Amino acid sequence: MTFFDVITRSLKRRPIRTSLTLLGISVGIAAVVALIGLSRGLVTSWTSGMKSRGTEIVVHNMRGSLTPKPFPASSRDRIAHLPGVAATCMIFVDLMSIENAELMIVSGREWGCFAWENLKLVSGRLPTDQNERAVVLGITAADILKKKVGDTVQIETEELAVVGIANGGAFVENGSIILSLPLLQQISGNRDQINAIDVRVDSGMNQAGIQRLCAEMSKLVPEARAEPAGEHIASSEGYRVINAMSWGTSLLAVLVGVLGVTNTMLMSVFERKQEIAVLLALGWRRSRIMGMILWESAMLGFLGGIIGVLLGVVGVQLLKRAPALRGMLEPDLSTALMLTAIAIAVAVGVLSGLYPAWRSSRVSPSLALHG
Amino acid sequence: MNEKSSKPNSAAGSSYVFEAIGLKKDFDDGQVHALRGVDLQITEGEFVAIVGPSGSGKTTLLQMFGALDHPSEGTLKYRGQSLFDLPDTAAYRAHEIGFIFQAFHLLPTFTASENVQIPMFENHKSREARKSRALELLKAMGLEHRVDHFPAKLSGGERQRVAIARSLANSPTVLLADEPTGNLDSESAHHVLDLLASLHREKNMTLILVTHDMSVARRASRAIQMKDGHVVFDGDPAKLSIPA
Numbered sequence: 073m074t075f076f077d078v079i080t081r082s083l084k085r086r087p088i089r090t091s092l093t094l095l096g097i098s099v100g101i102a103a104v105v106a107l108i109g110l111s112r113g114l115v116t117s118w119t120s121g122m123k124s125r126g127t128e129i130v131v132h133n134m135r136g137s138l139t140p141k142p143f144p145a146s147s148r149d150r151i152a153h154l155p156g157v158a159a160t161c162m163i164f165v166d167l168m169s170i171e172n173a174e175l176m177i178v179s180g181r182e183w184g185c186f187a188w189e190n191l192k193l194v195s196g197r198l199p200t201d202q203n204e205r206a207v208v209l210g211i212t213a214a215d216i217l218k219k220k221v222g223d224t225v226q227i228e229t230e231e232l233a234v235v236g237i238a239n240g241g242a243f244v245e246n247g248s249i250i251l252s253l254p255l256l257q258q259i260s261g262n263r264d265q266i267n268a269i270d271v272r273v274d275s276g277m278n279q280a281g282i283q284r285l286c287a288e289m290s291k292l293v294p295e296a297r298a299e300p301a302g303e304h305i306a307s308s309e310g311y312r313v314i315n316a317m318s319w320g321t322s323l324l325a326v327l328v329g330v331l332g333v334t335n336t337m338l339m340s341v342f343e344r345k346q347e348i349a350v351l352l353a354l355g356w357r358r359s360r361i362m363g364m365i366l367w368e369s370a371m372l373g374f375l376g377g378i379i380g381v382l383l384g385v386v387g388v389q390l391l392k393r394a395p396a397l398r399g400m401l402e403p404d405l406s407t408a409l410m411l412t413a414i415a416i417a418v419a420v421g422v423l424s425g426l427y428p429a430w431r432s433s434r435v436s437p438s439l440a441l442h443g
Numbered sequence: 444m445n446e447k448s449s450k451p452n453s454a455a456g457s458s459y460v461f462e463a464i465g466l467k468k469d470f471d472d473g474q475v476h477a478l479r480g481v482d483l484q485i486t487e488g489e490f491v492a493i494v495g496p497s498g499s500g501k502t503t504l505l506q507m508f509g510a511l512d513h514p515s516e517g518t519l520k521y522r523g524q525s526l527f528d529l530p531d532t533a534a535y536r537a538h539e540i541g542f543i544f545q546a547f548h549l550l551p552t553f554t555a556s557e558n559v560q561i562p563m564f565e566n567h568k569s570r571e572a573r574k575s576r577a578l579e580l581l582k583a584m585g586l587e588h589r590v591d592h593f594p595a596k597l598s599g600g601e602r603q604r605v606a607i608a609r610s611l612a613n614s615p616t617v618l619l620a621d622e623p624t625g626n627l628d629s630e631s632a633h634h635v636l637d638l639l640a641s642l643h644r645e646k647n648m649t650l651i652l653v654t655h656d657m658s659v660a661r662r663a664s665r666a667i668q669m670k671d672g673h674v675v676f677d678g679d680p681a682k683l684s685i686p687a
Contacts, residue, residue, distance in 0.1 A: 073573070354562040
């Protein structure tokens with residue numbers, strides 16, 4: 073028998089109470105995994121979308137929201153010829169309700185620019201020119217809309233032909249409806265407006281060079297802001313609000329877990345007062361008793377963390393199928409997030425065990441001779 | 444049956460294992476006087492029965508010997524050193540004494556062997572050494588066939604024998620027993636007393652036993668009778684005149 077056996081036996085003694093406590097912690101941890109996974113997924117999904125297009129810098133205006141605000145297309149001319157800029161692509165992207173889908177990414181791209189190059193056609197073709205009233209659907213978008221080549225899709229009041237279905241190489245790309253920039257500008261009433269410029273830099277440029285170029289572009293285009301691809305989402309106030317709300321909600325759920333574990337451990341200490349007194353009478357040090365309570369509590373946290381991560385992963389898989397999220401983002405269920413969630417759970421366990429452990433250290437060994 | 448008393452262990456620096464001087468213990472802010480100035484000495488290898496009615500102070504005195512509680516006044520010395528000035532009373536309880544309780548106090552989720560191993564965690568013994576020592580002690584108690592049984596599956600007498608094995612886990616020199624036969628039928632009680640007596644005899648252990656049962660007290664070599672926190676008799680158990 074090891075000290076670890078002593079700890080696990082104590083937890084097994086009241087299986088229903090232990091299970092309910094584990095459930096309490098695991099719900100909190102599941103909330104951490106699901107909400108943070110989704111909010112981080114927003115960044116990673118859009119970043120991978122950018123990467124798949126070969127975009128290294130994004131000029132945008134996302135202050136205060138998640139959808140970039142429009143700015144004049146002419147802004148592109150001020151940065152296109154900067155040294156280090158290999159290519160630019162004007163984009164107008166919007167989130168729209170399309171037919172029966174609640175929210176979909178509609179991406180209008182400058183005709184012939186590099187943002188079309190990553191689209192690997194699964195069926196059909198690309199539009200013949202920027203004036204053809206046609207769209208290409210990402211494979212997920214086609215699935216969501218239940219469309220195939222030859223069908224039509226209605227965007228606002230316009231009915232456009234589906235001429236191709238493409239694999240864009242990234243989750244966000246596959247969830248998008250892609251069409252030419254002038255067509256979307258016309259449909260959405262944003263003539264001569266764009267809300268992003270994708271920029272490719274000269275090959276071999278390092279991160280420092282990219283940062284320098286961003287600073288230069290931001291000066292030249294004061295109505296927008298240039299940032300390395302991906303950072304523009306993470307630095308937006310909209311994302312920060314979502315992230316803060318995710319953490320806030322998660323931490324509230326975790327706090328409920330803390331109270332649950334504290335209550336369980338405190339009840340356990342009260343119930344086991346005489347047993348603790350006996351252990352003291354048998355020579356156990358108070359530090360060992362406290363250690364036993366803290367380890368029990370940490371073990372509850374650890375097990376709750378494992379269950380919570382599993383619940384969180386299952387929850388996220390269900391959430392990402394929700395109509396409002398489908399095709400919009402791929403949750404970031406990284407190992408780092410899961411380890412962080414388990415570390416939080418263990419910290420919850422230890423934190424919750426502190427007061428009960430202190431109470432256990434106050435038990436008088438003389439109780440051993442009572443009853 | 445009288446037990447043979449050992450001579451004081453002068454080599455240890457004191458004639459006595461325990462020496463109580465003016466020992467007092469009050470409870471409830473001085474409203475209850477459990478011990479009202481106890482003076483006594485216990486020498487190495489004695490088998491002492493402390494008798495008295497409920498509330499006489501016998502269990503409180505046992506608590507003092509076990510360093511489970513502090514006196515309100517007076518001094519209690521262990522081998523010449525003030526017990527409550529010891530730097531580590533947990534170590535004293537772990538290594539110097541063994542406790543046997545009336546209600547056995549075995550941990551219900553641990554087997555007989557595991558219960559015996561509990562005190563050994565303070566002895567830094569390896570897992571194998573703990574297991575082997577527990578088996579050795581349970582064999583000595585005639586419980587080798589009950590090693591992996593949980594307390595709920597043991598009879599009262601078997602539970603108390605497991606508890607005795609547990610009290611011996613760290614090879615103490617003093618055994619403190621609180622009504623060790625109080626929860627046992629007469630046959631089991633007889634068996635447990637024989638076991639304690641043989642431990643005292645063969646290992647020359649100092650055995651201090653609290654009981655209200657005169658037949659149990661008469662197995663000791665010395666009886667200390669208490670009443671209202673005072674020692675009212677200290678001597679040959681055969682001469683105890685008032686039933687405890």
